[in-house]
Amino acid sequence: MDISGHQHDLITARDAGMVACTSCGLVASPDVESCPRCHARMQSRIDGSIQRVLAWLLAGLILYVPANIYPMLRTTQMFKEQDSTIVGGVITLIHHHAYAIGAIIFIASVLIPVGKFIVIAYLAVLLSRPHTKDPHRLHILHAAVEFIGRWSMIDVFVVAILVALVQFDVLASIKPGLAAACFALSVVFTMLSAQAFDPRLIWDVTDKGTPK
C-alpha cells in the first residue's frame, strides 16, 4: 500500500534477490559489494546500523550534559565577568523581552536535541527487532530527525559570531565557554547517529502489518 492508498505489486530489491545502492539507486546482484557506478558500499541492509546509531547517540547524550552545565559564553564588562549557559541565556533573553530570539534558541538548543535523543532512541529500539508500527509515520519521524538535527548548530554559530564581533578590551568582550565545544560535538554525534540509520529497516514490514 502506498501513500495514496493504491495497491501495487511492489517488490523490494531484497525480495528480488538483488541489492540496491543507497547512493545512486543502482540495482545489482547480491554478491556485488561495491557499486560499479559510484563505488559505494552495497549492502542489502546495513550491518549493525542500530548499534552504530546507539553508539553515536550515547556519545551525543554524554556530551549534552557538560554542554548545559558549563557556560556557553563569558561576557566581560569592565572587569565584571558574566557566564551564561544555554538555558541561562534563554532566560536572560526572555528577561529582556526578546521573546522571539529566546524561543529560537530554546527550540534549537533544548527542544531539538532532546527531541532527537528521544526519537532516535525510540527508533533504534523499535527497529532493532521486527516491528509492527506504521512505516509512514516512522519514515516521517526519521526524515524529520535527519533534517532538523543540523539546525541545533545555530547556537554554536551565534557564539562564534558574538565572540568575533564583541571584542572591545575592557569595555566589553565575549569569550566562548567550554559548553560551546561540547554542544557542537553533541550535535555532530547525534547527526551521525541519525545518519547511521538504515531507513530501509522501517519498511521491512508486510502490507498487512505483520513483520517479515
Next chain:
Amino acid sequence: MIYDPTCIACPHCDVVYRLSAARMVTRTRCLRCGYQLTLGKSEAIARVVGLALTSTILMGIVLFAPFLYLNAGPFDSSASVVDVVLGFATGIMVPLSLAVLIFIIVVPVARSLLLIYALAPLLAGHANATGAATALRWAFVLKPWAMAEIFMVGVAVALVKIGGMATVHTGTAFWAFVLLVVVNTFQDTFMCRNTLWTSLATNTT
C-alpha cells in the same frame, strides 16, 4: 548481468522500477513513498554545474570581504568570516574553530568543486574525469554537513542579540553569504541522483 541499467530502486523504500531511456527526461517519483527518483538529464546537469560555479564564486566574496560592522559609541569592530572562525582558535576551543570552519566554508566549497569536477566534462562533451564517480558520491555524502544556511540564521540571532546594544551594519560578505545559501538550496533541488549517475555512467565520449 551485474546490474540492469534500466532498473531503478527507491533508496528509501527499496521498490524497484524500470525506467526507460525516454523516461529519463522527466521527473519521476516512487509509487510507494513518493521519493523523487529522477529529474531530467541535461537540464539537471547544467543547473547543478552552473549553480556550483556560482556558489564557488560567492564563497570567494564571502571569504575576502568584510562580513559585519559593529558600532557601539566610540567603538568600531568588524568581523569577516575568517574572524568568526578564528574567534575560537585558542586551546580547547580549537576543535570548535575547526568545526565552524569546516561546516561553513570547507564543506560547501568542497561540494561545489566536487560537482564541477565530476560533471563539467559531461557538459563539455569530454570523457569523465578520473575519479568522477567518487567525487559525485562525496558531493552527495557531504550534503547534510554543509551548514551555510544555519550559519545565516545564527547570524540573524546574533544580530538581534547585539542589536540592542550597538548598531550593526552588514557588509558585502553578508549578502554574498545570503545569496550563497539561496544558490545552494536551489542547486540541491536539481541534484537528481539517478540522472547524474546514469549520465556519468553512460558518458562514453
Next chain:
Amino acid sequence: MSKIAPDLSNLPSPKLEKHSRRPSLIWLMPFLALAISAGVVWNNYASKGPLITITFKSASGIVAGTTEVRIRDLRVGVVEAVGFSEGMEAVEAQIRLDKNIARYVDTEAEFWIVEPKVTARGVSGIGTLLSGVYIAANWDGKDGVRADRFVALDVPPLASFGEEGTRIVLKARAGGQLAAGAPVLTSGIEVGRIGQPKLSSSGTTVTMDAFILKPYDARLTTNTRFWDASGLSFNLGAQGIALKVDSLAALLEGGVTFGTPVTGGGPVADGHVFDVFASQSVARTKAFEADASPDISASILLDTDVNGLGLDTIVRFRGVKVGGVEDLVGIENVVKGPVKLRVDLRLSSKRLGLPGGLSSDKVRALLDSRVANGLRVRVSAEGLFGQTVVLELVNLPSQAKAEITLDPDGRIMLPTAPAAVPDADTGVNGLVTRISNLPIEELMTAATQALNNVSKLTGTAESVLTADGVDRIPQTIDRTLQEVRALVTAIRDGGAIENLNATLRSADSALKSVDSAASSLPALANRLNAAADGLQSVVSGYDSDSRFYTDIRGVLRDISSTAESFRSLARSIERKPNSLLLGR
C-alpha cells in the same frame, strides 16, 4: 509473498511528472556572481585613497588597521601598517586616506597624535582612553603642492583649523619657565598660547612662536611689550610690597602677558618679533627707554669706590634714565696716591635733550656748554632704604667752574660733584634723618625751661612736673625715637628683608607711639601719620579676588565634579552591566 524468483521483466514505471521545457537560464547565475565579485573588487580598489607615510617619534598606541586619522573629529583615513623607519630611529605609519579629501593634502598639512594628557590647563583627550588614540590632522581646503611623506608634530599646532589670529615670535632670556602651550594673557584673560620654545645656538635666548586669537590681536602694536607672567612676582619698591600671581596656569606652566604702555605704535604683522622681559616693571622701563639708544660715551673719575656701584648702575637725569655704566676701571694715579675709579658711561643723546646723530666734536661742544652751566655727575642713592646706587646728572650752578677734559685715550671726562644726600622727602631713611634732625633736645630744654619758668611763676612747677605722665613725656619720646633709629639702622645694616612685615609692623607701631607721644608737634605728627598709613596698607596679603584664587577654586571644582561623575558611572555599571554600551 512466495519466495519464487521474481520476474524482473514486468517492473512498473515510477510515477511520471510533467516537466516543462525551458532554456537553461541557469548560466546567468554564475555570470551574475562573477559580475558581483568583479564589482566588489573594483569598487574596493577604486575607492581607495592614496597612501601616505607619517613619521612619529613613538608609536604611542597606534594600531595597524584600527587607528584613524581625523580632521575635526571626522575620520578621513586609517593606519594600514606601522613599522620602524630605516635605522630604527623613528616609527613610520602608512596611512590610507579617504579619496575625496586626499587631494587637499599638501606640504602644509600637519599631523599629531591625540592621546590622554593632563596638564595644568586641564585634562584633554580622555575619550582616547576608551576608543584608542587617533591621529589628528589639519590641512586647508585648497590645493597645494602634493606631498606624501610627513613628520608628525610633537605637540598640537598653535592654531587649530579655523582659528583666526596673529602669529608672532617671542624672544626670551634662556632660563625662563615658559613651556609649550603656556597661555598668553592680557589684563588677566587668556588670549593666546605659545608654541614650542627653541633654544638659540648660543644658548642665551629662547625663541618661540605665539598665537594671539582674534579679536585680541588688535591690541598688539609695535610698542607692545611682553613680559614673563610665570610664577609669583614679588616687588619691593617705593610703593611698598606687592605680591602678584596672574593665573594658575601661568604659575605652573609659565605664561606671558602683554601690555602697551606707550601709545603710537604701528600694526603688527605675522612673524613680528617681540622680546619677553623678565617682569612688568622691566618691560615698562624698557618701553620708555626704547627710543633712547645710548650713543654717547663719557666717563667720570671717582676718588673712592662706592659700595653698590656696578655694571647695572643706571644714570639718571632729572629722574629719567639716560644711560648706564658700561665699565669700571681702576686708574693708577701717576703721583702716589689712592687708586682712582674711572666709570665709563653710555648715555642717550635723545634723553639728554641733545639732537641725535651728531659728530663727537659737536657732542663735546654741547656737553661743554652744559657743563659750563653747571652739569655735574654725582653718586646718589634711591630706593626705600637707599640701597640702590645711581649716578645722577644734575645742574649745580653753584659749583666751581669746571669743564670737560679728555683723558689720554680721548674719552670725555665729565666733572663730578660730591655724593648727594638722598632726598629726605621719601623713605624711612629720610624719616630717620629727619627725626634725628629734629631739635628735640632743644625743644625739651626749651619746654623744661618754660615749665621751670612757669613753676617759678606759679610756684607749683614741682607739682606740675611730678604729675603723672608729664614727667615721662620727654623721656618716652626720646626712648621711642632711639628705638626707631636702632630698628631702622638694623634694617639698613642687616638687610633683614625676610622679616620685613614684622619689622615694618613694629616700625609702624613705633611710629604710632611717637605719634601719640609727640602729638603736640602737629607738623611732624601729620607726616608720621601719613607714613604709618602707607606702611600699613602694604602689609596686607594678596587680594583674595585675584585670578589666582579663582583659578584654584575652578580647578578644585572640576576635580570634585569629575570625581562625582566617576562615582555615579561606577554605580550605574554595577547595576546594569550593559549600560555602557546601551548608553543608559
